Amino acid sequence: MSLLDAIADVGVDQRRGGYSRHGFDPVELELRSWFVAEAQARGLAVETDRNGTLWAWWGAPGDRAIVTGSHLDSVPGGGAFDGPLGVTSALEAVDLLRARGFTPGKPLAIAVFPEEEGGRFGVACLGSRLMTGALDPDKARRLTDPDGVTLADAVRSAGLDPAGLGRDPVGLGRIGTFVELHVEQGRGLVDLAAPVGVASSILAHGRWRFTFTGEGNHAGATMMGDRRDPMLPAAMTIAATRKAAVAGARATVGRIVPNPGGTNVIASSVTLWLDARADDTPRTRAVVADITAAAQAAALAEGCELTVTEESYGDTVHFDPVLRDDLAACLGGVPALPTGAGHDAGILAAHVPTAMLFVRNPTGVSHAPQEFAEPADCAAGSAALADVLEHLAQ
Ligand code: GLV
Ligand code: MN
Ligand code: MN
Numbered sequence: 101m102s103l104l105d106a107i108a109d110v111g112v113d114q115r116r117g118g119y120s121r122h123g124f125d126p127v128e129l130e131l132r133s134w135f136v137a138e139a140q141a142r143g144l145a146v147e148t149d150r151n152g153t154l155w156a157w158w159g160a161p162g163d164r165a166i167v168t169g170s171h172l173d174s175v176p177g178g179g180a181f182d183g184p185l186g187v188t189s190a191l192e193a194v195d196l197l198r199a200r201g202f203t204p205g206k207p208l209a210i211a212v213f214p215e216e217e218g219g220r221f222g223v224a225c226l227g228s229r230l231m232t233g234a235l236d237p238d239k240a241r242r243l244t245d246p247d248g249v250t251l252a253d254a255v256r257s258a259g260l261d262p263a264g265l266g267r268d269p270v271g272l273g274r275i276g277t278f279v280e281l282h283v284e285q286g287r288g289l290v291d292l293a294a295p296v297g298v299a300s301s302i303l304a305h306g307r308w309r310f311t312f313t314g315e316g317n318h319a320g321a322t323m324m325g326d327r328r329d330p331m332l333p334a335a336m337t338i339a340a341t342r343k344a345a346v347a348g349a350r351a352t353v354g355r356i357v358p359n360p361g362g363t364n365v366i367a368s369s370v371t372l373w374l375d376a377r378a379d380d381t382p383r384t385r386a387v388v389a390d391i392t393a394a395a396q397a398a399a400l401a402e403g404c405e406l407t408v409t410e411e412s413y414g415d416t417v418h419f420d421p422v423l424r425d426d427l428a429a430c431l432g433g434v435p436a437l438p439t440g441a442g443h444d445a446g447i448l449a450a451h452v453p454t455a456m457l458f459v460r461n462p463t464g465v466s467h468a469p470q471e472f473a474e475p476a477d478c479a480a481g482s483a484a485l486a487d488v489l490e491h492l493a494q
Contacts, residue, residue, distance in 0.1 A: 102475065103188035104180060107134060116177035118469035122245075123173050123215025123226060124152065124254040131172040131184075135212055138191055142198075144210070149271050150264035151230040152255060154212040158194060158204060164276035165207035166493040168193065168485060171216035171227075171444065178217070179471025181283035185459060185478065187212055189281045192482035193489055200486070204493035206276065213444045220245045220254075222307070222373075223412045228444035230265055232451055235412075237266030272451055277423065277492055280445035281457040281485050283473050287464035288437040295480040298428045299419050299456035300436040302446045303350070304384045305377035306413035310337060310395055314404040316360070316368030330370040331358060333398035333406070337372065340394035349378035349387045350440060373411075377440055380416050417446040420453045427455050430491045431484050441466065457484055 111127035113120040121127045132154060136146050139156035146156045155161070170186025190210040197204075218224035221243040229235035241252040241262050252262035289297050312330035334356060341351035352375045358367040374391060378384040392408055399406040428434050437458065448454045459481035463470045473481070 102478070103138065103191055104184060104478070107131060107184060108180065110134070111174070113177050118177040118179055119174045120176050120178070120219070121172060121174040122176075122217075122220035124258045125220060128173050128214070129258060132212065135172065135187060139210065142191065142194055144194070148260070149231070150260070150266070150268055151227050152214040152258065152260055153227045153231065153271075156210040158208040160207060161209070161274065162207040163274050165209050165274050166204070166277050166279070166489060167209045167211050167275045168279045168281065168489060169209075169211035169213070170280050170282060171213045173215055173217050173219060175217045175219050175467045177469065178219075178467050179283075179465070179469055181461070181471050181473055182285070182466055183216060185283050185473065185481070186281045189459075189478070189482040189485050193486040196483060196486035197490055200490070202490050204489075206493045207274070208489060208493050211278075216444055218307070218412070221251050224307070224442050225414075225444050225447045226251075228447035229412075231268045231272055232447055233267035234414075234447060240265055275448065275452045278445060278448045278452055278454045279427070279457065279485070279488055279492070280443055280454075281459065281481055282443060283466065283471060284437075284458040284461045284464075285439060285441045285466035285471075287461070289435070289458060289460035290462060290464065292435050292437075294435055295460045295477040296431060296484045297435045297437050297458045298424050298431070299439055299445075299458060300424060301419065301438040302414075302417040302442060303377040303379060303438075303440045304381050304414065304416040305375065305440075305442055306384065306388075307411040308374040308376070308388060309371060309409045309411055310334070310374060311369060311371045311407045311409075312395075312399055312404045313369045313406075314367070314402065317366045319364040319366055322366060327366055328403040329366050330399075330402070330404045331367050332402045333395060333404055334370040334372050336398035337374075337391060337395040340391050341374065344387045344390035344394070345376070345378075347383070349376070349383055351376045351387055351391060414442065414446060417449045419445075419449055419455055423453045423455045427457070427488050427491075430488055434484075455488075457481060457488065
């Protein structure tokens, strides 16, 4: 049984399909315990840092470490590979290196970051943002999940001290090089007929919360001309995303919550979340500005109020070109390709030499149950990761 098969039953979402595994929820905690057991079975010493990232060390923890890893959480109703493949491949790479008789000449660690998707608390790459100082710990502690549980309470329930959240220069300083293996979230490697590639860049991207406030009322008794229905400007904002996202930009509303949310009730408020991405910050900001202008005009026309809050933002990432080319050459000249998806590697790239390996995804689908990688390609990915770790840690 493969390591991915071993966790195939954990966090299955019967209602939505796929997996729902979110930062510090019982499912993610079960996966974390599973990882700790697997790491310890390999003789790796596991520690949990102040921000809830797990570190499994081959050899004594130390500076200039070669670190690989990914995350175990998912989006709501997500696929089996986004995150877990990077973790299972890391464990398999350690097995392969041991079988080759390799002993690292530098500290080597597997890191598992919490809440990479932001599926519970809304901010993606929570663990790496906290570690690097990209997210203010006070703001982080106040984040709430859809049930109103704060991140502070969630980490406390998981056995961590919420006061310890925040920038960790010592932990960050130990990373000499970080390499994250990930399922590809597109069909680039399919088109190139390559099982494995390296990442070149990540689009600039962020998340914005739009709340429209109108007047709750009766769906039958309120004449159409008398309404201040926040669902209308919300709908027009969603339509505006299609028009605003041009020239390779992407804009998505994947989540909308009417309050109170009844079939025969005109909502009193509607909140939606915009995910916008583009080649660079000016282009991303222009997309968001266009959508915000459309939202404001639609809100005004309906007599509604609008508040817009930026929940997270990250500039374009260009992975270290020297490392990228070095790893591509080490793997026999595999292709380099860009991605529109965010990763902990993208957050770390601003601080340490960072690279990513992608494994071919024949469906090209991600953040959905159809996400896939053939077992042979997963094996090629683990072998490639082992090659890269051997190359870097000798
Ligand atoms: C995470 O995968 C993201 O790109 O949002
Ligand atoms: Mn993802
Ligand atoms: Mn991921």
